[in-house]
Amino acid sequence: MPSKGSKKTTIRDVARLAGVSTASVSRYLNGKKGAMTEQKAQNIQAAIQKLNYVPSFTARAMNNNASKMVAFVVSNIEDYFSVEIFRGASQVLENSGYVTVLMDTNSSLQREQELLESINQRSFDGLLLQPLTNDAQEIAKRAVRQFPIVIMDRELELSAWPQVVTNNYRASYNAMRDFVAQGIDEVVVVSSQIQSASTRRQRYQGIKDALQSGQSLKTIEFNESDFSVEEVLNRLRRMIDPRKKTVLFSLKERWLLNFLPPLMREGLITSENSIVTGFADTNLIESICPFARVISQHPFTMGQRAAETLLMKLKDNDQAVPGLQIIDATLKDLSEGVAFKTLNHSF
Amino acid sequence: MPSKGSKKTTIRDVARLAGVSTASVSRYLNGKKGAMTEQKAQNIQAAIQKLNYVPSFTARAMNNNASKMVAFVVSNIEDYFSVEIFRGASQVLENSGYVTVLMDTNSSLQREQELLESINQRSFDGLLLQPLTNDAQEIAKRAVRQFPIVIMDRELELSAWPQVVTNNYRASYNAMRDFVAQGIDEVVVVSSQIQSASTRRQRYQGIKDALQSGQSLKTIEFNESDFSVEEVLNRLRRMIDPRKKTVLFSLKERWLLNFLPPLMREGLITSENSIVTGFADTNLIESICPFARVISQHPFTMGQRAAETLLMKLKDNDQAVPGLQIIDATLKDLSEGVAFKTLNHSF
Numbered sequence: 001m002p003s004k005g006s007k008k009t010t011i012r013d014v015a016r017l018a019g020v021s022t023a024s025v026s027r028y029l030n031g032k033k034g035a036m037t038e039q040k041a042q043n044i045q046a047a048i049q050k051l052n053y054v055p056s057f058t059a060r061a062m063n064n065n066a067s068k069m070v071a072f073v074v075s076n077i078e079d080y081f082s083v084e085i086f087r088g089a090s091q092v093l094e095n096s097g098y099v100t101v102l103m104d105t106n107s108s109l110q111r112e113q114e115l116l117e118s119i120n121q122r123s124f125d126g127l128l129l130q131p132l133t134n135d136a137q138e139i140a141k142r143a144v145r146q147f148p149i150v151i152m153d154r155e156l157e158l159s160a161w162p163q164v165v166t167n168n169y170r171a172s173y174n175a176m177r178d179f180v181a182q183g184i185d186e187v188v189v190v191s192s193q194i195q196s197a198s199t200r201r202q203r204y205q206g207i208k209d210a211l212q213s214g215q216s217l218k219t220i221e222f223n224e225s226d227f228s229v230e231e232v233l234n235r236l237r238r239m240i241d242p243r244k245k246t247v248l249f250s251l252k253e254r255w256l257l258n259f260l261p262p263l264m265r266e267g268l269i270t271s272e273n274s275i276v277t278g279f280a281d282t283n284l285i286e287s288i289c290p291f292a293r294v295i296s297q298h299p300f301t302m303g304q305r306a307a308e309t310l311l312m313k314l315k316d317n318d319q320a321v322p323g324l325q326i327i328d329a330t331l332k333d334l335s336e337g338v339a340f341k342t343l344n345h346s347f
Numbered sequence: 348m349p350s351k352g353s354k355k356t357t358i359r360d361v362a363r364l365a366g367v368s369t370a371s372v373s374r375y376l377n378g379k380k381g382a383m384t385e386q387k388a389q390n391i392q393a394a395i396q397k398l399n400y401v402p403s404f405t406a407r408a409m410n411n412n413a414s415k416m417v418a419f420v421v422s423n424i425e426d427y428f429s430v431e432i433f434r435g436a437s438q439v440l441e442n443s444g445y446v447t448v449l450m451d452t453n454s455s456l457q458r459e460q461e462l463l464e465s466i467n468q469r470s471f472d473g474l475l476l477q478p479l480t481n482d483a484q485e486i487a488k489r490a491v492r493q494f495p496i497v498i499m500d501r502e503l504e505l506s507a508w509p510q511v512v513t514n515n516y517r518a519s520y521n522a523m524r525d526f527v528a529q530g531i532d533e534v535v536v537v538s539s540q541i542q543s544a545s546t547r548r549q550r551y552q553g554i555k556d557a558l559q560s561g562q563s564l565k566t567i568e569f570n571e572s573d574f575s576v577e578e579v580l581n582r583l584r585r586m587i588d589p590r591k592k593t594v595l596f597s598l599k600e601r602w603l604l605n606f607l608p609p610l611m612r613e614g615l616i617t618s619e620n621s622i623v624t625g626f627a628d629t630n631l632i633e634s635i636c637p638f639a640r641v642i643s644q645h646p647f648t649m650g651q652r653a654a655e656t657l658l659m660k661l662k663d664n665d666q667a668v669p670g671l672q673i674i675d676a677t678l679k680d681l682s683e684g685v686a687f688k689t690l691n692h693s694f
Contacts, residue, residue: 029468029491045491052493069469071448077430087424090451094458099465101418101448104437111441118446121376122416144376144392146399229630261635283576288608288635 009053018047067123070100070310073115075130075154077104080253081281081299082130085152088303089128089310096311098125105132107225116142126310128152128303134198136160148313150306155198155324162313164306164325166297168199171329172206175295176247178331179275185244186216188236190259190278191251192224200251203279207249229258240268250278253294256285264289279329286332297329356400365394414470417447417657420462422477422501424451427600427629428646429477432499435650436475436657443658445472452479454572463489473657475499475650481545483507495660497653502545502671509660511653511672513644515546518676519553522642523594525678526622532591533563535583537606537625538598539571547598550626554596576605587615597625600641603632611636626676633679644676 011029015022020040027036028044047053070093074082090100103119105112112132116139119127126148131139136156143149151163176187187207194200204219211217220235236259240246248269250256256278263269269276271291278285280294305325312321358376362369367387374383375391394400417440421429437447450466452459459479463486466474473495478486483503490496498510523534534554541547551566558564567582583606587593595616597603603625610616616623618638625632627641652672659668 041488045488048491049493067469077434077449078427080425083424083430087451087453090453099450099462101450102424103446103448104434106434106437115446122414141388141392144395146396257631258634265637284604287605290612 009051011053013051014044014047014053017051018043020044067125068098069124070098070126070128070307071119071124072100072102072128073105073112073119073130074102075105075112075132076107077102078254081153081297084281084299085130085303085306088300088305089307090303092304092307092311100128100307107132109133113138113142119143120145126150126314128306128310130154131156148310150310150313152302152306153199155202162309162321162323162325164302164309164327166199166302166329167326168202168329169206171295171297171331172203172249173210174206175277175293175331176207176210176249179247179277180210180212180215182275183245184215184247184275186218186241187211187247187249188239189217189219189249189251190232190236190255191219191221193221194219194251203251233259233262236263237266237268242268242270242273245273245275247275247277250280253278253280253282253285256280256292256294257288260285260289260292277331293332295329295331298327302327356398358400360398361391361394361400364398365390367391414472415445416471417445417473417475417654418466418471419447419449419475420452420459420466420477421449422452422459422479423454424449428500428644431628431646432477432650432653435647435652436654437650439651439654439658447475447654454479456480460485460489466490467492473497473661475653475657477501478503495657497657497660499649499653500546502549509656509668509670509672511649511656511674513546513649513676514673515549515676516553518642518644518678519550519596520557521553522624522640522678523554523557523596526594526624527557527559527562529622530592531562531594531622533565533588534558534594534596535586536564536566536596536598537579537583537602538566538568540568541566541598550598580606580609583610584613584615589615589617589620592620592622594622594624597627600625600627600629600632603627603639603641604635607632607636607639624678640679642676642678645674649674 011022011025015025018025020043024036024040025044028041072086072089074086076082086100086102093100103115105115109132120143124147127143128150129139130153131151133139134154134156136159139149140160149161151159151161153165155163155165189204189207191200191204194204208217218239220232220239222232240248240263256276260269260276269289276285276289276292278294279297281296281299285292285294305327309321309325312318358369358372362372365372367390371383371387372391375388419433419436421433423429433447433449440447450462452462456479467490471494474490475497476486477500478498480486481503483506486496487507496508498506498508500512502510502512536551536554538547538551541551555564565586567579567586569579587595587610603623607616607623616636623632623636623639625641626644628643628646632639632641652674656668656672
């Protein structure tokens with residue numbers, strides 16, 4: 001158990017008790033047992049446990065300020081997008097010997113502040129942040145020690161840090177222009193509060209700007225952390241007119257996953273009269289609705305790019321670091337959906 | 348940047364340069380600025396940056412061996428189940444002042460070994476582990492320093508640590524008995540390699556033992572990290588006989604999400620002739636297939652229980668720690684599916 005007498009235990013004490021060299025203990029601790037006999041390894045393990053020895057990694061971290069750990073903070077781990085940017089970044093950082101650890105702000109601004117303070121107090125080498133706050137100052141005043149930060153997904157105004165984002169406005173605008181050209185009557189946008197995230201504001205504006213006169217824009221907004229599926233469904237049922245050519249545009253995959261199946265069953269969404277689209281990164285939407293045409297943000301690539309940017313900063317290669325990197329989201333063709341064979345990108 | 352001259356910088360140096368007391372710097376670092384003037388805070392921030400001071404949390408961690416961080420290792424972050432046990436544990440640990448950080452072994456045994464060694468070398472207070480390995484010794488020889496460990500989801504033989512698991516065998520058996528009573532012809536089980544995880548072995552055995560003579564059991568197995576959706580679908584198409592009363596039993600939610608919509612569209616799965624079931628923790632299956640009856644494992648509760656168990660061990664309250672805790676998975680009634688109103692458990 002912690003706090004028992006290991007304060008002054010050193011690697012020498014362990015070596016002495018085990019009857020081996022400190023180099024052997026070190027090899028053992030680093031998992032490089034190589035040709036070590038099983039007996040020797042057991043002696044070392046017994047000595048470590050008896051003395052309750054804590055390896056000196058923490059001490060090394062203090063001395064050279066390198067924990068070889070990167071903090072990765074997501075706004076909501078239940079979003080597949082957040083999981084995928086983490087996976088992309090982990091892969092890149094792992095190849096450079098870093099461990100990437102994920103923390104979840106769980107859509108809570110207060111939790112975000114607490115986690116930033118925790119990270120600031122610990123020996124993380126860097127931070128990859130998908131922020132909830134729009135205010136760079138809220139981050140700056142908590143992350144006060146000097147360690148590199150890269151912002152992902154949501155754009156901050158007046159950010160001193162590099163940012164890796166999607167072309168939310170342009171991707172929405174281009175997709176809508178495509179649909180407008182097919183002749184549509186109206187668009188129904190489904191979203192949690194649009195004003196509270198830069199991503200949603202940009203997407204909504206792109207949709208709006210692409211419409212032509214005579215095409216109407218209807219919006220269903222709800223509170224992400226507290227709403228009733230049935231109630232939102234009822235609003236959709238009232239809003240969608242099956243005689244009109246309608247685009248159902250979801251600003252997040254999750255809403256499509258929940259609302260699409262019942263709307264299809266009830267004949268409110270059909271391949272003849274509806275265009276189904278939205279920002280989506282798994283292949284589940286196409287599985288549920290083969291005529292859907294979703295916009296993919298390539299979150300794995302975004303995570304990789306953010307990690308590469310962080311590594312440049314860790315190598316003090318500040319000149320080479322771009323301020324803003326935009327990874328283009330792309331509208332998938334119908335044929336692409338079918339070609340999308342493996343489940344790696346499911347869920 | 349790290350590694351520049353902060354080796355000997357202390358909180359006193361910061362206080363001196365900022366012209367404030369060390370207590371003020373400490374308050375600042377802990378985010379307790381209270382009545383501190385904005386000017387004072389700015390002076391402290393400037394001094395910290397100028398001296399590149401790293402707060403002493405790491406030093407404190409060394410002295411009392413308490414980082415107030417718990418490592419949470421999942422076998423595949425793309426599984427909603429893993430995300431939910433993390434969220435449950437985080438909530439409990441957060442209330443006790445711990446930060447829970449997630450690491451992903453990404454279904455790789457080698458990565459699991461590397462992460463265990465990393466965790467062993469760093470000052471984590473404890474480890475919550477959803478293991479890939481079946482072998483407790485593989486964990487014991489890497490987690491050599493003394494810190495509490497709790498195993499989740501997959502049962503290890505000869506485990507020295509407390510385990511929090513689901514009643515996989517019993518839940519599968521009971522569900523199947525229910526379906527058998529309705530009069531069925533055959534069961535089609537969909538799963539990644541059954542033998543490679545205790546959870547899958549137990550579930551499969553439960554299904555098998557519940558069947559009566561004359562009822563046949565068919566199995567579709569594939570490699571989780573490398574398979575073609577289309578190929579598995581084709582095998583299912585050949586295997587399911589729409590004239591027979593068939594139970595489609597998926598050992599994981601993900602497979603249902605991908606295979607169910609096309610099978611329903613093609614009339615191979617119907618409310619008249621099919622029973623759709625499987626282990627599933629979101630409400631997406633019911634949204635896609637209203638007559639499905641899934642088995643929920645309550646992963647959030649499992650995470651909470653694992654965290655509570657870890658906290659007991661952290662408080663040296665070893666007598667009170669149960670060796671094996673089983674959280675009962677439950678077969679949902681059709682009416683429950685509809686009552687399941689919020690999206691908190693969706694993806």
